[in-house]
Amino acid sequence: MDAMKTFLCLLLRCLSVSSLLLTGPSQHDTRLGSDTRVPCRFTVEKSPVDLKQLTILWRFLDKEIMSYKNNVKKTSPRYSLSTEALRTGIADLKISNAQISDGGSYKCSVIYKSEGKKNEVWLDIRAPPQVTITDKTVVVNVESILRCSATGFFPIDIEVTWFRGSERLSDVTLDHPQRNPDKTYSVNSTVTITPTEEDREKIFSCRVQHKYLQEPLQVDFQLLYQDRTSAEIIAACSVPLIILINIITAVLWRRQKLRRKGLQTVIPQRKRTHTF
Numbered sequence: 705m706d707a708m709k710t711f712l713c714l715l716l717r718c719l720s721v722s723s724l725l726l727t728g729p730s731q732h733d734t735r736l737g738s739d740t741r742v743p744c745r746f747t748v749e750k751s752p753v754d755l756k757q758l759t760i761l762w763r764f765l766d767k768e769i770m771s772y773k774n775n776v777k778k779t780s781p782r783y784s785l786s787t788e789a790l791r792t793g794i795a796d797l798k799i800s801n802a803q804i805s806d807g808g809s810y811k812c813s814v815i816y817k818s819e820g821k822k823n824e825v826w827l828d829i830r831a832p833p834q835v836t837i838t839d840k841t842v843v844v845n846v847e848s849i850l851r852c853s854a855t856g857f858f859p860i861d862i863e864v865t866w867f868r869g870s871e872r873l874s875d876v877t878l879d880h881p882q883r884n885p886d887k888t889y890s891v892n893s894t895v896t897i898t899p900t901e902e903d904r905e906k907i908f909s910c911r912v913q914h915k916y917l918q919e920p921l922q923v924d925f926q927l928l929y930q931d932r933t934s935a936e937i938i939a940a941c942s943v944p945l946i947i948l949i950n951i952i953t954a955v956l957w958r959r960q961k962l963r964r965k966g967l968q969t970v971i972p973q974r975k976r977t978h979t980f
Contacts, residue, residue, distance in 0.1 A: 723749035726814055726821040733828035734802050736858070736888070741796040742825050744812035752791040759815040760785065760795045765808050770797060804829050804858050804887035831888050832916040833857035838892070840908070841928045842899045850897065852910035852923070855890040859915060864893035867909040873897070899927055 725747045734740035744762075760772040762783075770778040772795075776785050784798040795814060799806055807829040813822045839851035854862060860881050866873040875896045881889040893910065897903075904927065911922040 724814065724816050724819045724821050726812070726823045728812070728823050728825060730824065731826045731828065733830055736802060736804065736829050736831040736856075736886075738802055739798070739800045740802050740827075741798050742810045742812075742827055744795040744797065744814070744823060744825070746793045746795060746814045746816075746821065748793070748816055751793075753793060753816070755787070755790060757817050758790060760790070761813040761815075762797050763811040763813070766811075802829055804831065829858065830916040831856060831858035833862065833912055833914050833921065835910060835912050835921050835923050837910060837923055837925050840925055841930050842897070843930050843932050844899055844901060846932070847896060847898050850895050850908065852893045853890065854893070854912050856884070856888045857914055857916070858888045860889050861915065862889075862891060863913040864891075865911045866893070866895040867911065868897075868903070869906050899929070903927055904929060
C-alpha cells in the first residue's frame with residue numbers, strides 16, 4: 705500500500721505543470737540607432753498577472769540594469785519597461801537609440817509568487833556599411849588611383865573588390881579600418897589603373913561584402929577624365945607655389961625673430977644731473 709502511494713505521488717509530480725512559463729528567442733537583432741525591444745514573455749496559471757506578486761530582473765553582461773517590484777528601477781534613461789504590459793505577461797526591455805555598446809548577452813528573470821524562471825537573449829546590433837566613390841578622376845595613359853570608402857559598419861570584417869565591367873581588378877589595397885566615435889568602422893580601398901581611351905565608355909564598380917548586407921553592395925561609376933594639359937599645368941604650377949609659400953614663411957619667421965630680439969634689447973636711460 706505504501707509502495708502504491710509513493711508511485712501515485714511520483715506520477716502526480718511528473719504530470720504536474722509549472723504555473724510559470726517563460727518564452728522568448730535566444731537571439732534578437734536590431735539596426736544601429738533604432739528603438740528596439742529585447743523580448744521576454746511569460747504566462748501564469750491565472751490571468752491577469754497579479755503585479756503585487758511579480759518581480760522582474762534584467763541583467764546585461766551580468767550587471768543588473770533594470771528591475772521591477774511594485775515600481776521600475778533602471779540604470780539608464782534609454783531603458784524602459786511597460787508596467788501595463790506586465791499584466792499580460794510582456795516583460796520586454798525597451799532600448800532607445802540602440803548603440804554598438806548595447807550588443808551582448810541579456811538575462812530576463814521572472815519571479816511570480818514563489819516560482820522563478822530565467823531566459824537569456826543575445827542582442828546583435830546591425831550596422832551595414834555605406835559606400836561612396838571618393839576619387840575617380842584620371843588622366844588618359846597615366847597611372848591613376850581610384851578610391852572607394854565604406855563607412856559606419858560593424859563588426860570590423862569587410863571585403864572590397866573592384867571591377868572594370870565584368871573583369872575583376874587585381875592591383876587593389878585595403879587600408880586598416882579606423883574606429884569611429886560611435887564604435888563603428890570606416891575603411892578606404894584603392895585600385896591603381898592606367899586608363900585608356902576605351903575605358904571612357906566602361907563601367908567601373910566597387911563591391912562591398914559585409915555580415916549585415918543581405919547581398920553585396922555595389923556602386924557603379926564611370927571615370928572622370930582630366931585633360932592632360934590641364935593636369936600638367938596644375939602640376940607645374942604647384943611646385944613654384946609651394947616654393948613661394950616656403951619663402952614667404954621663412955621671411956615672416958625671420959622678421960618675427962628680429963622683432964623679438966629688438967624687444968629684448970634694453971636701451972640705457974640717461975643719467976640725471978643734480979644741481980646744488
